[in-house]
Amino acid sequence: MIEGIPMQHLLIVSLFMFFAGVCGFIIRKNMITILMSVELILNAVNINLLVFNKYLFPEQLQGHFFALFVMGIAAAEAAVAIALIINIYRRLNSINVEEVTEMKY
Amino acid sequence: MSFQYTILILLIPLACFLINGLVGMKFKPLLSGILGTAGLGIIWLLSLFTAYTYFFQVGQVNGEFQKIVVINAEWLRFTDKLHIDMGILLDPISVMMLVVITTVSFMVHLYSIGYMHGERGFQRFYAFLALFTFSMLGLVVATNIFQMYVFWELVGVSSFLLIGFYYDRPSAVAASKKAFIVTRFADLGFLIGILVLSYFTGTFDFIALTGSDQSIFASGAAASFMGLSALTWAALLIFMGGAGKSAMFPLHIWLPDAMEGPTPVSALIHAATMVVAGVFLVARMFPVFFFQAPAALELVAYVGGFTSLFAAIIACTQFDIKRVLAFSTLSQIGYMMLALGVSGYGGHEGLGYMAALFHLFTHAMFKALLFLGAGSVIHAVHSNVMQEMGGLRKYLPVTHLTFLIACLTIAGVPFLSGFFSKDEILVAAWQSNKFLFAVEFLVAGITAFYMFRLYFNIFWGKEKTYAHPPHESPLTMTIPLVLLALGSIFAGYLPFSELISSDYKPFETTLHLSVAIPSVLIGLAGIGLAMLFYRRESTLPDRIAASLGSFYKVVLNKFYIDELYLFVTRKIIFNYISRPIAWFDRHIVDGTMNGIGWVTETSSQKIKGLQSGRISQYGFVFAIAAVGLALVFIYFIN
Amino acid sequence: MALNQFMFYLLAAVIMVCSVLTITSRRILRAAFYLLCVLIATAGIYFMLDYQFIAGVQLILYAGGIVVLIIFSVLLTSHISQKFAKPGLARVIPGVLAAVAGFVLSAMTVLSFPFQPSGQPAIGNDMRTIGLQLLSVEKNGYALPFEVISVLLLASMVGAIVVAKKEKSKEKP
Numbered sequence: 001m002i003e004g005i006p007m008q009h010l011l012i013v014s015l016f017m018f019f020a021g022v023c024g025f026i027i028r029k030n031m032i033t034i035l036m037s038v039e040l041i042l043n044a045v046n047i048n049l050l051v052f053n054k055y056l057f058p059e060q061l062q063g064h065f066f067a068l069f070v071m072g073i074a075a076a077e078a079a080v081a082i083a084l085i086i087n088i089y090r091r092l093n094s095i096n097v098e099e100v101t102e103m104k105y
Numbered sequence: 106m107s108f109q110y111t112i113l114i115l116l117i118p119l120a121c122f123l124i125n126g127l128v129g130m131k132f133k134p135l136l137s138g139i140l141g142t143a144g145l146g147i148i149w150l151l152s153l154f155t156a157y158t159y160f161f162q163v164g165q166v167n168g169e170f171q172k173i174v175v176i177n178a179e180w181l182r183f184t185d186k187l188h189i190d191m192g193i194l195l196d197p198i199s200v201m202m203l204v205v206i207t208t209v210s211f212m213v214h215l216y217s218i219g220y221m222h223g224e225r226g227f228q229r230f231y232a233f234l235a236l237f238t239f240s241m242l243g244l245v246v247a248t249n250i251f252q253m254y255v256f257w258e259l260v261g262v263s264s265f266l267l268i269g270f271y272y273d274r275p276s277a278v279a280a281s282k283k284a285f286i287v288t289r290f291a292d293l294g295f296l297i298g299i300l301v302l303s304y305f306t307g308t309f310d311f312i313a314l315t316g317s318d319q320s321i322f323a324s325g326a327a328a329s330f331m332g333l334s335a336l337t338w339a340a341l342l343i344f345m346g347g348a349g350k351s352a353m354f355p356l357h358i359w360l361p362d363a364m365e366g367p368t369p370v371s372a373l374i375h376a377a378t379m380v381v382a383g384v385f386l387v388a389r390m391f392p393v394f395f396f397q398a399p400a401a402l403e404l405v406a407y408v409g410g411f412t413s414l415f416a417a418i419i420a421c422t423q424f425d426i427k428r429v430l431a432f433s434t435l436s437q438i439g440y441m442m443l444a445l446g447v448s449g450y451g452g453h454e455g456l457g458y459m460a461a462l463f464h465l466f467t468h469a470m471f472k473a474l475l476f477l478g479a480g481s482v483i484h485a486v487h488s489n490v491m492q493e494m495g496g497l498r499k500y501l502p503v504t505h506l507t508f509l510i511a512c513l514t515i516a517g518v519p520f521l522s523g524f525f526s527k528d529e530i531l532v533a534a535w536q537s538n539k540f541l542f543a544v545e546f547l548v549a550g551i552t553a554f555y556m557f558r559l560y561f562n563i564f565w566g567k568e569k570t571y572a573h574p575p576h577e578s579p580l581t582m583t584i585p586l587v588l589l590a591l592g593s594i595f596a597g598y599l600p601f602s603e604l605i606s607s608d609y610k611p612f613e614t615t616l617h618l619s620v621a622i623p624s625v626l627i628g629l630a631g632i633g634l635a636m637l638f639y640r641r642e643s644t645l646p647d648r649i650a651a652s653l654g655s656f657y658k659v660v661l662n663k664f665y666i667d668e669l670y671l672f673v674t675r676k677i678i679f680n681y682i683s684r685p686i687a688w689f690d691r692h693i694v695d696g697t698m699n700g701i702g703w704v705t706e707t708s709s710q711k712i713k714g715l716q717s718g719r720i721s722q723y724g725f726v727f728a729i730a731a732v733g734l735a736l737v738f739i740y741f742i743n
Numbered sequence: 744m745a746l747n748q749f750m751f752y753l754l755a756a757v758i759m760v761c762s763v764l765t766i767t768s769r770r771i772l773r774a775a776f777y778l779l780c781v782l783i784a785t786a787g788i789y790f791m792l793d794y795q796f797i798a799g800v801q802l803i804l805y806a807g808g809i810v811v812l813i814i815f816s817v818l819l820t821s822h823i824s825q826k827f828a829k830p831g832l833a834r835v836i837p838g839v840l841a842a843v844a845g846f847v848l849s850a851m852t853v854l855s856f857p858f859q860p861s862g863q864p865a866i867g868n869d870m871r872t873i874g875l876q877l878l879s880v881e882k883n884g885y886a887l888p889f890e891v892i893s894v895l896l897l898a899s900m901v902g903a904i905v906v907a908k909k910e911k912s913k914e915k916p
Contacts, residue, residue, distance in 0.1 A: 002791050004748045010788070011853045013755045017762045017781065019842040019849075024766030026724045026838030027830045032771060032817055034720070036778045039809060040762055043785055046801075054792050056858060058865035061876055065885045067797055071804050072892040076899035078809045082816045083903035089820045090909075097720050721834055728841035732848055739852060 007055040018044035031085050031095040042074045108175045114148045121235035129228030141231040142214040152207040159200045160604050170609040172196040177248050186307050192248035197605045202245035205469045209377040210238045212585035213369045219581035237263035241378050249309035261288050264374050268366040280362035287359040291349020298342030315392040322397050340398035351383025351438050354412040364427040368480030376434050376476050377469035384441045395450045406446020410541045413439025417551040422661045425489045426479050429559050437468050444530040447537040455607030460529030463601045467522040470596050471514040474589035478508035485575035496568035500575040503583045505564050507590040512560045514593045516553035517628040522597030532617045549624050553631030561639035757784040769827045771817050779810045
């Protein structure tokens with residue numbers, strides 16, 4: 001708990017980050033930027049988990065651990081996503097989501 | 106003596122059909138032919154053995170032939186009383202038919218090895234022949250009328266398949282369709298008749314229907330519709346089915362066209378076996394007709410008499426030899442129908458019944474012989490038309506001789522089989538109806554005339570130039586001819602009246618000289634006239650034809666019956682019934698379906714943009730939908 | 744204003760500004776750098792929340808691992824000097840719309856929702872407690888998700904290698 005800071009302020013920060021990620025996910029075309037947006041989203045969720053843990057249920061560590069697992073998943077996701085991006089780039093010479101249409105329809 | 110083995114008579118042709126039909130194309134053609142012929146040979150011997158044991162050893166008990174049910178398995182059960190069985194019934198007429206069918210079928214199988222040699226679809230031909238034989242045998246041994254109906258349709262299908270054997274010829278396809286549709290139309294009547302009959306009597310079984318217990322008919326005789334009793338209607342409708350299959354006027358139009366099929370098929374199906382199924386049907390149901398529906402039986406007699414005259418007149422003007430034979434078949438079946446129609450029940454009263462089946466038997470022999478002989482001629486000169494033939498007696502000695510025997514037989518020359526059977530028919534007609542007797546007497550003369558017109562045109566007359574010199578057919582074709590010729594000569598000496606009679610009790614017949622002598626004389630007159638006209642090249646026939654003028658033209662066009670049918674179907678049925686139905690089908694039924702399709706297609710065209718594959722769009726929809734759902738659940742649901 | 748309040752608002756400002764910059768920057772390497780700033784500021788917030796362990800993990804894994812990975816892939820796939828075209832209105836409008844709508848709704852909910860702290864005494868979150876709970880199968884034990892995550896990591900590692908490696912069959916038919 002941070003002295004003098006209400007929980008809602010922290011939540012607003014995390015919300016802002018989350019919706020910035022959503023916005024980025026929608027407006028960007030580059031796959032790597034999209035991946036970054038996803039990281040923002042995950043990070044925002046982590047903040048939420050920890051804040052709820054700290055402010056509402058200080059007697060246990062559930063939020064803490066799940067934030068930890070989310071990080072693990074984020075790491076796995078980033079690794080696989082980047083592998084995919086590199087593979088796509090190698091084949092199509094582009095990482096623009098609009099142009100990756102070879103397997104569409 | 107157990108007749109259990111008779112099941113083989115049905116199963117062997119079925120097996121031949123299955124083998125030739127399923128794997129026949131893998132065989133060499135000859136092997137498939139030999140397989141079919143061997144199968145038929147076996148069942149031929151079995152049938153002869155059955156006939157011998159039945160007629161001369163075990164069939165007769167206390168001076169009456171027994172109806173032996175060999176096998177009867179329940180097949181479909183409607184109610185406790187009404188159920189359809191499948192089985193084998195042996196009685197004099199079914200045993201006789203077994204002999205007729207297997208004999209002719211065996212001859213045709215043997216003959217076809219030579220005749221169909223090198224044709225495409227040789228194995229298919231044998232498969233269909235076996236199917237037909239199986240169906241026809243199943244028809245005659247049926248224990249109940251519904252089994253008969255099932256096999257009746259199977260026979261119709263195999264006839265359809267065989268007429269359309271040369272399915273690359275439009276005329277053959279048209280002929281097969283015509284045959285199928287006409288007989289199918291008649292079978293509709295048959296089916297309704299069966300249903301009416303079984304509704305009132307509560308049984309399909311032949312033994313019950315033809316037995317001495319007449320009480321089952323009481324309700325049917327009491328019910329009436331449009332002035333006739335229900336049983337009369339049933340009998341008339343059943344006769345309609347028989348008339349369709351036997352090509353009685355006015356349902357005869359399919360038979361001449363059916364000659365588009367291969368000639369052995371015409372010999373087997375359209376001369377000897379299938380077309381007499383109608384006669385067999387009426388004979389099988391004879392007690393029902395005689396006791397319950399005498400009006401229907403009278404109609405049978407008149408239809409038979411009219412058809413025989415009508416077809417005989419047309420036969421005099423035709424030039425296609427197979428068509429002449431087809432009309433001759435019509436005429437002879439008319440004879441049989443007439444004999445059944447004028448027959449009484451029991452002893453000498455039932456002479457017509459015996460005569461009809463006797464004629465059926467002899468006719469099968471000599472008409473099959475005529476067709477096979479015609480096939481041999483066609484095989485030699487590659488033409489169906491008699492103007493392109495002439496003087497063939499030197500080239501085809503065996504065919505010539507056997508054909509001559511067949512012509513003499515059908516003309517009723519004494520001491521050949523046709524003489525005996527035709528004599529019985531004329532006597533039966535004389536005893537009951539003088540008018541019909543006069544008609545038949547006239548037809549006997551016309552028959553002799555047109556048969557010898559055919560004979561002289563083919564084998565005498567001026568020699569034509571042929572593409573290559575005609576040669577006698579191979580042994581596989583001449584052996585059946587000779588065997589059938591022997592059958593035609595000697596079949597008449599069978600003591601038929603002691604074997605087959607309307608009440609299953611043997612009786613004696615004698616030759617009625619007062620009828621036989623005039624009929625022989627008119628036959629000889631017909632032959633003499635034909636000899637005068639056609640033995641040498643002469644212009645006499647043409648002059649007579651010219652002097653007859655429009656009548657000749659009408660006959661040549663077969664009394665415009667086909668045109669009448671076409672008029673009725675094209676102009677009336679098509680225009681006033683089929684068109685509206687087609688319109689309804691096309692616009693309402695199809696329209697509904699097309700409308701559903703159109704709506705689906707259009708809506709999918711409109712919404713396919715949703716599945717753009719663009720990730721940003723998906724993300725947007727996902728986010729907005731999540732926000733929307735959250736809004737709904739947080740602020741509106743609570 | 745107390746120092747910790749000042750620190751918090753500073754970090755919050757960094758997070759907000761940098762996350763917006765991350766998604767709007769037209770140079771991809773800068774975007775990655777802004778992302779790094781966001782992540783580090785987040786780690787700062789974790790420190791302020793007294794979660795030292797997770798803040799450390801955040802620094803090591805996100806700032807040290809993922810961002811480096813992203814930068815590597817950027818270097819592999821793009822020219823550093825390349826500037827993206829401005830995103831079209833057809834993308835910006837729905838994106839901003841969805842984000843703003845979601846943000847407004849969520850913020851309203853968050854601000855109006857009466858959060859009820861449990862009021863129980865806090866548990867220590869020193870390394871010992873974390874380690875014991877992480878490997879415990881008793882109540883408050885997280886051994887199962889821990890193992891599942893480890894399997895997931897292994898699988899994703901193998902998957903990443905398989906996906907990204909060059910196909911040999913193309914060269915040697």
